[in-house]
Amino acid sequence: MYESAIQPPLVDPTPIFELFRGSYGSELLTAAVAHFDLFGRLSKQPMTLEQLGDELGLQPRPANVLVTALRAMGLLDQRDGKLCLTAMASEHLVPGSRLDCGDYLSLAAQSPGVMSMVHLLKSNKPLGSDDDSGTAFIYRDGAKSAMDAEATARHFTLALAGRAKNVAPALADVLPIDNAQTLLDLGGGTGIYSYALLQKHPQLRAVVFDRPDVLKVAKEFAETYGVSDRAELHPGNMFADPLPEHVDAILLSNILHDWDVPECKQLIRRCVETLKPGGRLFIHDVFLNDALDGPLPIALYSAALFSLTEGRAYSEAEYRSWMTEAGLRTQSKVPTLVHCGVIEGVME
Structure with missing residues (x-):
């Protein structure tokens, strides 16, 4: 079962x-x-x-x-x-x-x-960048990362699953991908968000793209949720390695907040380049107010992100401006759970 x-x-x-x-x-x-x-x-x-x-x-x-x-x-x-x-x-x-x-x-x-x-x-550097422990949640060429050591990658990936298991049902309920055939889950971690979508949409196939040691955990969850036959696990560096081409939809779930503005724009541009005409990019994340004055729980989460990664929390206006700049037509944010929401961008 x-x-x-x-x-x-x-x-x-x-x-x-x-x-x-x-x-x-x-x-x-x-x-x-x-x-x-x-x-x-x-x-x-x-x-x-x-x-x-x-x-x-x-x-x-x-x-x-x-x-x-x-x-x-x-x-x-x-x-x-x-x-x-x-x-x-x-x-x-x-x-x-x-x-x-x-x-x-x-x-x-x-x-x-x-x-x-x-x-x-x-x-302006995350925890671990000044000593030999390495950064916890991000990978960058030339820098030591816990995500490239099997034991620590497993620990951090499983830790993040605690939120994903709660939020994934809400995301699967609102994401408009009834007609999609292939979903690329970029930086997909455990794959739980993709696996919820696979359970909800029998026609869908998913490619979970992440570091090799992270994908070992994703493989276990694919078996747990009974979707191994429709989930492809693709190891790589999302900033440098080729991405699967001509996909119908791409999911960036709680990924961009790990990176500073130039890297966020770079990832969005890479996503647009691999989408089919009419394809959709979904940014699922937390959102500050457009005035950058709250809400307080997201402002404090932004401090947590700042401490552990090279990013912070961003506003809906910031995300929409980067998506528009990359050639996407954006839709308004739809809430999911635990302060998260999703913005859809459509490839013209």
Whole structure:
């Protein structure tokens, strides 16, 4: 008896993920107060994001992650393109103000989590890139990656399956691929998203493209879900190796958030090049507000992504602009589960 990949959870697990990521809020707030004097600097004059990043010595990605979180917390606002303090921050986080709470927050200034976050913000590099452990969730030529060692690749891939098993039924329920024959799941990991789609659409075949050691786990799940006869496991480097050609649909599920903007655009362009005319690209991910001011759970998830990968969370507007630039006609986001949603781009 095969397991179902399309049976949804009885209880929405989203609060569990929110609680798990909550620590990033404490670390970012404490870093902003105790290590960067961000509120003191902005109390003197409003600044653009670029100006504030220069003032703090932060590159665009970490500056974006930090400011997005503080805006989502209700501590920063943006007026006429410049960042400024909200009333709460002005009264309680400006050093020397009558009701300043900064010294209280600074009690955690030297905690390991805060110190690690400060280092990550200043270096703009993911955890593991400064020592011999290697990055956990990403692969780049010339850099050590846990995804190229069988034991750690298996550990991280199975860990990510915990979310995929919950979200895959919702994705399979909304993805419009009734007429598709071939789906390319790029960076497919466990393959669970593809396998849910295979169970729902008997006419569909899927190609799961990922690193060789990751695909060993995908093979086990294909057998568990009874779809091995319609799932092809294709090892490779999605940035450099040839992709299967002329596919009907491509799925990028929780992939682009691992990478910075140039790599995101590169992957989208590669996808467009391999789609059939009229083919569809589906970006399934989390989404910040277009104003990059929240929501708070996604802003904190963005900090988690920033810590472990070369990426961050992006907004629907950012994704749609990259898809349009690559020649796709985009559709509005459709929600799935655990803060995720999917944007469809159609090849003209």
